[in-house]
Amino acid sequence: MIHHKNSVSIKTSDPELRNQLEAMVGSAGNLRVLAAGNKERPDLLIFELSEKFDEEFKRLQALLNSNSVGEIFLTSKNKDTDLLLKTMKTGAKAFFPQPIDPSEVSEALSSFIQRVTQAAPPGGHRSQGQIIHVMGAKGGVGTTTVSVNLARILAQKTGPGSVALVDMNSVYGEVPLFLSLKPAYHWGEISKNIKRLDTTFLMNVLTRHPSGVHILPSPAYLNGHPPATPEIMESLLNLMRKTFDYVIIDGGQSLDGSSIKSIEMSEHVLLISLLSLPCLANTNKLLRSLSNVGIVPDGRVKIIINRFLKNSDISQEEAQGSVKNNIFWRIPNDYKVTMSAINQGKALCDISPKAPITRNLTELAESLTGSEMMDFNKNKKRKGFLFFK
Ligand SMILES: Nc1ncnc2c1ncn2[C@@H]1O[C@H](COP(=O)(O)OP(=O)(O)OP(=O)(O)O)[C@@H](O)[C@H]1O
Ligand SMILES: [Mg+2]
Known part of the structure; x- marks a missing residue:
């Protein structure tokens, strides 16, 4: 019945x-x-x-x-x-x-x-998913590590078919390596065929990881494909957020037009940095560049310190002073586990579910996707009633 x-x-x-x-x-x-x-x-x-x-x-x-x-x-x-x-x-x-x-x-x-x-009836998805754009203040700060693992953790929480991971590094994107995948298609397929883009086409182009995360990789080498333009990015992300609950973008360090479009369309922009002088200086420059194109560092743009060590030469307060913004999150340093995950082509929760770094990233995923819940802390007058939309 x-x-x-x-x-x-x-x-x-x-x-x-x-x-x-x-x-x-x-x-x-x-x-x-x-x-x-x-x-x-x-x-x-x-x-x-x-x-x-x-x-x-x-x-x-x-x-x-x-x-x-x-x-x-x-x-x-x-x-x-x-x-x-x-x-x-x-x-x-x-x-x-x-x-x-x-x-x-x-x-x-x-x-x-x-x-x-x-909620849209066919896949049980919401009518509009969340886009999370992850970008690095410098190369090698852990942008791909954070993107891949956030996607994997969210897929574990929300079920198969609910999370997509888009590699925006223009070439040599490493997402497939991080997840031991050999994708048949990449970004070029979307740019070439943007007029044909619909859910069926999109799902055929994406590569499915066994965890249920759907991947759109970047081209593995320069091959003359038309680049992603802001217009292409907008059509793609509009379709993706109708199809998936969460769309994670590994934005690398790019600030080209299509990356700016992706940043504009995102619910959260995670700016990955380290507690080092060059990295904090770059974080500053990046925040300035974003604000020059109208993206002011409000609650949407979140600074994340990766590879955090308690006894660092630069304290969190000094870092906050230098970037003139709050630090939203700190991810502990764990070279052994992150490197072992990369070398095995597996996500952290698949090789080391109990490691502090895995737990930390799970909490980060929770705090991003359940952020309305955290508003409760700001609203304690409501007698302990806890509610998020
Ligand atoms: N929390 C961490 N603790 C220790 N090492 C880390 C951590 N996060 C990432 N790393 C290490 O940093 C290196 C670079 O990571 P990753 O490839 O994710 O960075 P990236 O910013 O995407 O780099 P690229 O600019 O090359 O795309 C890897 O060797 C990884 O193991
Ligand atoms: Mg990377």
């Missing part, structure tokens, strides 16, 4: 809370509550955490990872801040401290309805 209403499963051992939540779901419109024991995949799970919340977080995370549930809202009698942090990390979309406030629940339910009705 085809249901047109989205399904909600409520899991709590408290009958009074269950009644209260059922009534709220019922009055939200266009939602139906699944009876206890119904095995149908819920579009939304509202779950009451018990004292064994650590175990429950693991189970909930597994449900989200395997796509056995659409979204999760959590509630608890416990108002511990540790619990709130864990809620954020799990990927739950809302947290209601008890006693629950009906207006908060109904606000979260109407946003849920808005999200599911906006």
